[in-house]
Amino acid sequence: MMRQYELVERVQKYKPDANEALLNKAYVYAMQKHGKQTRASGDPYISHPLEVAAILTEMHLDESTIAVALLHDTIEDTTATRQEIDELFGEDIGRLVEGLTKLKKLDLVTKKAKQAENLRKLLLAISDDVRVLLVKLADRLHNMRTLEHMRDDKRARISEETMEIYAPLAGRMGMQDMRDELEDLSFRYINPEAYETVTQRLAELSQRNEGLIKKIEDELHELLVANGLLNASVKGRQKRPYSVFRKMQSKSLSFEQLSDVYGFRIIVDDIPACYRALGIVHTRWRVVPGRFKDYISTPKQNDYRSIHTTIVGPSRQRIELQIRTKRMHEIAEYGIAAHALYKDGEGGGDGELLSRESNAYSWLRHTIEALAEGDNPEEFLEHTKLELFQDQVFCFTPKGKLIALPRGATPIDFAYAVHTNIGDTTVGAKINGSIMPLVTRLSNGDEVEIIRSGVQVPPAAWEEIVVTGKARAAIRRATRMAIRKQYAGLGHRILERTFERAGKIFSRDGLRPVLHRLGQRDVEDAIAAVGRGELSSIDVLRAVFPDYQDERVTVKPSTDEGWFAMNSANGMVFKIPGKAGQNLADAGEDGDRLPIRGLSSNAEVHFSPAGAVPGDRIVGIMERGKGITIYPIQASALQKFDDEPERWIDVRWDLDEANKSRFMARIQINAINEPGTLATVAQTVARLDINIRTLSMVGVATDFTEMEIDVEVWDLRQLNQLLVELKGLDCISTVARVYD
Ligand code: MN
Numbered sequence: 001m002m003r004q005y006e007l008v009e010r011v012q013k014y015k016p017d018a019n020e021a022l023l024n025k026a027y028v029y030a031m032q033k034h035g036k037q038t039r040a041s042g043d044p045y046i047s048h049p050l051e052v053a054a055i056l057t058e059m060h061l062d063e064s065t066i067a068v069a070l071l072h073d074t075i076e077d078t079t080a081t082r083q084e085i086d087e088l089f090g091e092d093i094g095r096l097v098e099g100l101t102k103l104k105k106l107d108l109v110t111k112k113a114k115q116a117e118n119l120r121k122l123l124l125a126i127s128d129d130v131r132v133l134l135v136k137l138a139d140r141l142h143n144m145r146t147l148e149h150m151r152d153d154k155r156a157r158i159s160e161e162t163m164e165i166y167a168p169l170a171g172r173m174g175m176q177d178m179r180d181e182l183e184d185l186s187f188r189y190i191n192p193e194a195y196e197t198v199t200q201r202l203a204e205l206s207q208r209n210e211g212l213i214k215k216i217e218d219e220l221h222e223l224l225v226a227n228g229l230l231n232a233s234v235k236g237r238q239k240r241p242y243s244v245f246r247k248m249q250s251k252s253l254s255f256e257q258l259s260d261v262y263g264f265r266i267i268v269d270d271i272p273a274c275y276r277a278l279g280i281v282h283t284r285w286r287v288v289p290g291r292f293k294d295y296i297s298t299p300k301q302n303d304y305r306s307i308h309t310t311i312v313g314p315s316r317q318r319i320e321l322q323i324r325t326k327r328m329h330e331i332a333e334y335g336i337a338a339h340a341l342y343k344d345g346e347g348g349g350d351g352e353l354l355s356r357e358s359n360a361y362s363w364l365r366h367t368i369e370a371l372a373e374g375d376n377p378e379e380f381l382e383h384t385k386l387e388l389f390q391d392q393v394f395c396f397t398p399k400g401k402l403i404a405l406p407r408g409a410t411p412i413d414f415a416y417a418v419h420t421n422i423g424d425t426t427v428g429a430k431i432n433g434s435i436m437p438l439v440t441r442l443s444n445g446d447e448v449e450i451i452r453s454g455v456q457v458p459p460a461a462w463e464e465i466v467v468t469g470k471a472r473a474a475i476r477r478a479t480r481m482a483i484r485k486q487y488a489g490l491g492h493r494i495l496e497r498t499f500e501r502a503g504k505i506f507s508r509d510g511l512r513p514v515l516h517r518l519g520q521r522d523v524e525d526a527i528a529a530v531g532r533g534e535l536s537s538i539d540v541l542r543a544v545f546p547d548y549q550d551e552r553v554t555v556k557p558s559t560d561e562g563w564f565a566m567n568s569a570n571g572m573v574f575k576i577p578g579k580a581g582q583n584l585a586d587a588g589e590d591g592d593r594l595p596i597r598g599l600s601s602n603a604e605v606h607f608s609p610a611g612a613v614p615g616d617r618i619v620g621i622m623e624r625g626k627g628i629t630i631y632p633i634q635a636s637a638l639q640k641f642d643d644e645p646e647r648w649i650d651v652r653w654d655l656d657e658a659n660k661s662r663f664m665a666r667i668q669i670n671a672i673n674e675p676g677t678l679a680t681v682a683q684t685v686a687r688l689d690i691n692i693r694t695l696s697m698v699g700v701a702t703d704f705t706e707m708e709i710d711v712e713v714w715d716l717r718q719l720n721q722l723l724v725e726l727k728g729l730d731c732i733s734t735v736a737r738v739y740d
Helices: 004-014 020-034 047-058 063-071 082-089 091-104 112-126 130-145 152-172 176-190 192-208 212-226 241-251 271-284 326-334 336-340 348-357 359-372 377-381 411-418 420-424 469-501 508-518 523-532 537-544 560-568 584-590 636-641 677-687 716-727
Strands: 233-238 262-268 307-312 318-325 392-396 402-406 426-431 434-436 448-452 605-607 618-623 627-632 663-672 691-700 704-713 732-738
Touching: 004 020, 004 047, 004 063, 020 047, 020 063, 020 082, 047 063, 047 130, 063 082, 063 091, 063 130, 082 091, 091 130, 130 152, 130 176, 152 176, 176 192, 176 241, 176 326, 192 233, 192 241, 212 233, 212 262, 212 271, 262 271, 262 326, 271 307, 271 318, 318 326, 402 411, 411 420, 411 426, 411 448, 411 469, 420 426, 420 469, 469 523, 469 537, 469 663, 508 523, 508 537, 523 537, 618 636, 663 677, 663 716, 677 691, 677 704, 677 716, 704 716, 716 732
Parallel strands: 262 318, 605 627
Antiparallel strands: 233 262, 307 318, 392 402, 426 434, 426 448, 618 627, 663 704, 663 732, 691 704
């Protein structure tokens, strides 16, 4: 395991004035935070961030990036927080560490389009700093190097992910070495047999050709020096297993048929020297046609520059040659990282300029811009997938803000995660551009657009749908507020009226000093309590005006006639049918067909007193001397027949569409005592083409009247519509169907 001082020395080697204190502080902090944690290998956990940091020193990265590498797992795996890191190391480092924490939470997604979409978003989310990607790649490289300690199934998954996402990403960023190593490490676990075969063949080959690489190196070097390129250096290597394997696959060749398993690199001082070296080599050895490429005059998108050619070499071996300058070599090795070194302005203002203007940076920027516009992300991403945590989903606002949610989260959770106000006013959602139900479970990479209305109150039922605590709490609160507001409106009107009758004026301010006497916490609560009927308006009146002489401001208890008389001035008309259509005994007399199936024809049949309507689930009960009574299944009267199954008759509605009739149902209403209330109720009933058969007052309190209405409706739908409309009336506090 690498030591702390070794790491510092490495950094100082390429950056003599590096901030040593920062490196030491980051090391000590990570060390303390990871404490006794160990890796799968049994090594202390700190060895991992330390090695990741070491990998980045090979790319000559600045000390903040190295510090971020040391800290990269602290937020995710220890008690460390972003805030703490901000305080200790500054916001810049805190932001980078948090970026890495976010990346860690991204998961594999199977559908190709989805992946592409996700990486697009991911890049958008982190594009503000390429150092996050560099640390992430180094992190992955070290994890791959130590993969042997992981469980089999994990190895395969991680390797596939590396092959599909991280290796191409390294390539795209111009880090060829990183890419090669990631590919070889993955290859080993993804296709162990092929890996074994290829490495074995390569080993045999290098044994057979022992000294060949050295021999060719020397011969090339001598030739170049003899022709005046005194500083030229030549480095040969056998190709890596995965690149050999890939070539075998793509060209359908056997190992024996592969000719160019050796590659040589010539590094010279400047560009003219590159072309001179090319001329020298081509003059001396035969060129394999069609293999010459000049990436110096036309660099690759990722800023790679070199001349490529293939010759038939000194031992009649085909040899691939790369010719480049030192600077080109650095970029080829470290890609973006080679520029990142100059990011802090190290190396002067030119360095800064260089890094901003370099192809690699502009490539990255261009890529992100192109992706942001949604141009064919698949093309760029090829096989790129995201690493995700199993238990989380990452979604994005239309503006590209990343929203992390637990798995199973809905657009409602998303809306509340963005802002409570947004959640409260949500009425719909577009997911990836299409309108989707609010119960939809979100997937990784979904872009969610919330459709809002100005006045929506979140339905209480949402509480069952959402998965985040934040959403649940907010819905509960909003529901409570809405109910309170409703009751407060009601209470306010009741109080105004009561005070008016007493010749007083109601004001909220007047209520405040007497709250304690009423046992209420605040004015809103008190008014809502009146609305709910928990506090009488008279009591409030007396509390505010203790001198007020009680004259019983109650509405006199009234009979049906009283109500009718009282409201007749409103000119309303009750439709009470002469014939109660649905007394089935009567129906029998009229010769009408019974609308019920399951009955023997000679039975005497009637409905229970509270009625039943088509759409209700019904049962028939055989009662001695009374015939059969039809009950809705909710009727509590059924309980007394629980022990007598023989009396229960399975009956079903059997309606004659051509000859429809109305059925009776009973509802109970709790209304404010206020002139016009009954008229409003009756008008609502009439408007829905419903008949009132009877109406009775069941109880009259100071502020409320309870009434029971038997209505005649075509079916349950019409009845439910009535209930909904009545509920919506200001003068009504509760409405319910009664089954007994
Ligand atoms: Mn890590």
